[in-house]
Amino acid sequence: MDVLSFVIVGHVDHGKSTLIGRLLYDTDSLAPDKIEEMKRASEGRGRETEFAYLLDHLEEERKQGITIDTTQVFFKTDKKRYVIIDAPGHVEFVKNMITGASQAEAAVLIIDVNEGVREQTKRHSYMLSLLGLGQVVVVLNKMDLVGFSQQRFNQVKDEAQKWLASIGIEPLVYIPISAIRGDNITKRSENIDWHKGPTFLEILDTLKNRLSAKDKPLILPVQDVYKIDDNRINAGRVEAGVINTGDSIKILPGGQTTQVKSIEKFIRKPTSAVASECIGFITSDSVFLNRGDIVCLPGSEPAVTDRIPASIFWMSRRDLDKAEKLIIRCATQETTCKIEAITKRIDSATLQVIEQNAGLLKNLEVAEVVIKTKKPLAIKDFNDVQELGRFVLVRDENICAGGIITTVR
Amino acid sequence: MTTELSHLDRLENQSIFIIREAYSQFRNVAMLWSIGKDSTTLLWLVRKAFFGKIPFPVVHIDTTYKFKEIYDFRDKYASQWGLNLIVAKNDEAISKGMGPKSGKFVCCNELKTVALKQAIAKHHFKALYLGIRRDEHGIRAKERVFSPRDEDFEWDYKNQPPELWDQYKTKAAEEEHLRVHPLLGWRELDVWEYVKRENLPVVELYFAKNGKRYRSIGCHTCCMPVASDADTLEKIVEELRVSKVSERSGRAQDKESDYTMQKLRSLGYM
Numbered sequence: 001m002d003v004l005s006f007v008i009v010g011h012v013d014h015g016k017s018t019l020i021g022r023l024l025y026d027t028d029s030l031a032p033d034k035i036e037e038m039k040r041a042s043e044g045r046g047r048e049t050e051f052a053y054l055l056d057h058l059e060e061e062r063k064q065g066i067t068i069d070t071t072q073v074f075f076k077t078d079k080k081r082y083v084i085i086d087a088p089g090h091v092e093f094v095k096n097m098i099t100g101a102s103q104a105e106a107a108v109l110i111i112d113v114n115e116g117v118r119e120q121t122k123r124h125s126y127m128l129s130l131l132g133l134g135q136v137v138v139v140l141n142k143m144d145l146v147g148f149s150q151q152r153f154n155q156v157k158d159e160a161q162k163w164l165a166s167i168g169i170e171p172l173v174y175i176p177i178s179a180i181r182g183d184n185i186t187k188r189s190e191n192i193d194w195h196k197g198p199t200f201l202e203i204l205d206t207l208k209n210r211l212s213a214k215d216k217p218l219i220l221p222v223q224d225v226y227k228i229d230d231n232r233i234n235a236g237r238v239e240a241g242v243i244n245t246g247d248s249i250k251i252l253p254g255g256q257t258t259q260v261k262s263i264e265k266f267i268r269k270p271t272s273a274v275a276s277e278c279i280g281f282i283t284s285d286s287v288f289l290n291r292g293d294i295v296c297l298p299g300s301e302p303a304v305t306d307r308i309p310a311s312i313f314w315m316s317r318r319d320l321d322k323a324e325k326l327i328i329r330c331a332t333q334e335t336t337c338k339i340e341a342i343t344k345r346i347d348s349a350t351l352q353v354i355e356q357n358a359g360l361l362k363n364l365e366v367a368e369v370v371i372k373t374k375k376p377l378a379i380k381d382f383n384d385v386q387e388l389g390r391f392v393l394v395r396d397e398n399i400c401a402g403g404i405i406t407t408v409r
Numbered sequence: 410m411t412t413e414l415s416h417l418d419r420l421e422n423q424s425i426f427i428i429r430e431a432y433s434q435f436r437n438v439a440m441l442w443s444i445g446k447d448s449t450t451l452l453w454l455v456r457k458a459f460f461g462k463i464p465f466p467v468v469h470i471d472t473t474y475k476f477k478e479i480y481d482f483r484d485k486y487a488s489q490w491g492l493n494l495i496v497a498k499n500d501e502a503i504s505k506g507m508g509p510k511s512g513k514f515v516c517c518n519e520l521k522t523v524a525l526k527q528a529i530a531k532h533h534f535k536a537l538y539l540g541i542r543r544d545e546h547g548i549r550a551k552e553r554v555f556s557p558r559d560e561d562f563e564w565d566y567k568n569q570p571p572e573l574w575d576q577y578k579t580k581a582a583e584e585e586h587l588r589v590h591p592l593l594g595w596r597e598l599d600v601w602e603y604v605k606r607e608n609l610p611v612v613e614l615y616f617a618k619n620g621k622r623y624r625s626i627g628c629h630t631c632c633m634p635v636a637s638d639a640d641t642l643e644k645i646v647e648e649l650r651v652s653k654v655s656e657r658s659g660r661a662q663d664k665e666s667d668y669t670m671q672k673l674r675s676l677g678y679m
Contacts, residue, residue: 003416031655055547068567071550072543074596081416083594095571099553102573212413223426224433228460235458237426266457276414278425280460291433315571329576332433392573397581402573 001076004207005083007101007133009124010110012089015141017067019110019179020084021051023200026186029075030054051180055086068093070100079205089120094364095315098127098402106135106207108200109160113140113152113176117159123349123364129167130311130366130404132382136164137203138171144178148191166351172206173197213240214275217300218249219385221331222293226280233264233280234289239331239387241297243281244272251287252294252378253304259284292333294378294388302378302388307340308371309407312393313348313364316400320361326400328373330391335375337393344368371403382406417603421454424591427554428458430577431536431589432465438589439466439495440538441525444479445626446611447540449486450600451592453609455538456490466493468528468537472520473503474628482612497528509630514673522677526562529586536580536587544596545656548671553577554593557584562677597624597656598649605642616640624656 008016021038024030034054042050045063055071067088075082085104087097101107107128111121128136138160146152157174164171175184176192177200183189186201198206213219218241226233243249247260263270264280273279283289296302308328314320320339328337342358346366354365361367382389382404393401414422432438440455440463442448455463469483487494499507502519509516529537536555543550553569555577562585570578580587592600604611614623614634621634622645635654639645 001416003419028653031653033655055550069551069569071547072594073550074544096569099569099571099573223429226459226464228462233460235429237422264460266460274414276419276422278422278429278458387574390574392576394579397579397584399571399573399576399578402571 001081002209003081003083004106004209005072005085005104006106006108006204006207007085007087007104008108008110009087009097009101009120009128010089011112011115011118011120011124012091014089014110014112014115014118014121015179016089016110017052017055017086018050019108019139019141019177019185019200020073020086021054022179022182022185023084024054024073024075025051026182027075027077027201068096070096072100072103077201077205082204087124089124091120091123091364094120094123094127097124098131098313098315101127101131101133102402104133105210106137107133108137108139109171110139110141111156111160112142113156114142114145116156117163119349121160122163125164125169126167126348126351126366127313129169130313131402132386132404134169135207136169136171137200137207138164138174139177139200140174141177141179143176143183143189143192144181148176148183148189150194173203175200175203212275213385214242216240216275216385218243218247218295218297219302219380219388220295221333221387222289222291222295223332224291225289231282232286232288233282234295235278235280236295236332237278238273238275240275240385242272242274243279243295248298249283249295250298250301251289252296252301253376254293256287257298258287294331294333296378302380302385304376304378306373306376308373308377308379308391308405310369310371310391310403310405311366312361312369312401312403313366314361314401315363316395316398317363318395318400319363320401322359324395327394328371328377328391329394330377330379331387333377335373335377337371337373339369340372341370342367343370369403379405417599417606420595420599421457421603423594424451424454425458426575427577427589427591428455428538430575431538431555431587432458434577434579435535435587437465437534438536438538439468439532439534441540442467442469442483442494443540443627444469444475444483444612445540446600446604446615447542447592447595449609449611450595450603451538451540452490452492453607454591463492466495466532468495468497468525470521470524470528471496471498472516472524472628473498474508474520474630476612476614476626476629476632478612478614479626482610486610495528495532497524499524499527509628513631517673517678522562522673526677534586536589538589538591540592541590542592542595542597542600548674549593552588552590552593554590556588556590557581558586558588558677559583560585564675564677566671566675598646601642601646601649605646615645617644624654
């Protein structure tokens, strides 16, 4: 059975955790003691049954009635298994939302139909588009608060549609729901008989997994080298394509060529391995590989460059100063770098260009930049091989930005 | 000729990737082996990651209250798999009679967390592999794959570092050590299906005797068996496919109050 991971994003208090709690409850996915705990904790705080407590497990989250950090829960239908990633909606925790979204294959954007599109609705969906999460379902929640009004639904839908079109997201569907009451979650709502589209559960079962990269040319970043019984075993994960014993391979950025003498697994020596497999391999010549080397096929090499044009999103309370040195990590490659140019500084909640050719970047801003790296890196367009088309920037051992490469020369 | 990887293959490969990432960064690491099904699965994955030759110690935090079957299993496989086994105990607390009667919270903290602190101080480990899973407990569902602990071992769950794609945290100076969680994305059922597929040995207590079996094992003083007739791996897998009872429903430390687990974990508990 396929497993699909999706993230739920949206503005604070628009009902993300409640939607997941309701979904788990209505599909009978919960252990009796978990339901007991939710009810007890809800009563303890003098509330009606609070579905969000199924996910908001931190004492502080329950006290404040907000989600602080991202959570993953499992859930299944007759057709599919899911990993649901709940993300916090508060502006203070956007980095946790991005952490959650970076693990997902699809996204659900939730909007309180009473409040309409808000700051985090915009920021979160913009982050989805940067992260390449194009498979998006929009649910308009709290329909009960607007008397299940089709007119209000259409108003907010139009508002959302305009924004999403501006960032290149075309949602699969807009569904009117009430998470707290269970309308159009697993059952078709009698209150919303004008909605002819799918329920939330029905649309989930149509979501698709990310395509495997196995039909692309080989990309294998070296993770480590182990010396075992006089052999140098190069360890790494096949990120794209297939590797076979006997293949001629090229090592970037050095450019040496050699052959695959054997593929190594524990107790086994398979003759080939595909994308997503972690393997060891031994080369026929004594070529000394190191962590960060990228193995590929001669003739199908990724670009090797020390100047990387990219979009980045800054996630640190301390500004980026254009003059400072950072560390860039792309797959297993790592080197120091500087931001050579901040071509555009963008407000992630409005898309407004704050400044061109800027000297700094502030928390939650997005920017188009050119990065100058100390050592050259092997890179690919994000839409071709994600693993070589995305990177993080690290300062003082903390990830402070994520980046996407979409224009490889 | 290329086939799609199965769900278990994907989990296995992701775990091996994480295990190798942590070793590549830290070298001076260790794995915690509670001898339960999860950490025994983790141990198997670690063996796979390093082609059978684990380049670091395996640590058992021994409260001295474990089931006899656990000690027997530990000694048998530590020898058979050639493990560099470190048994860590809080001798001082044990000699003063610390036990669950002194209070479950204080006992867990003294005999597990403090014993772990002592072992880390002695061996200067920079990172520890743990076999925790998100579906075990709501608090564990909030964990990162690489999770820092400060010098007091505290888990700053309100301010966790971002973790994008497969890029994990590196250790900063003020951080005591990192917890590495290669099994975070596995479910209980995945573990059992994997144990079955790989034909892994597990402690006998998991199999039903006289209508009862343990779903989760630890100290004999604080673990209760659940009603079950599952006396083979096939039956356990089948039972979990339909069961709705929580895995840790037999574990006392989850029950003291709603936030006991959060408090234990924020102080450094596994």
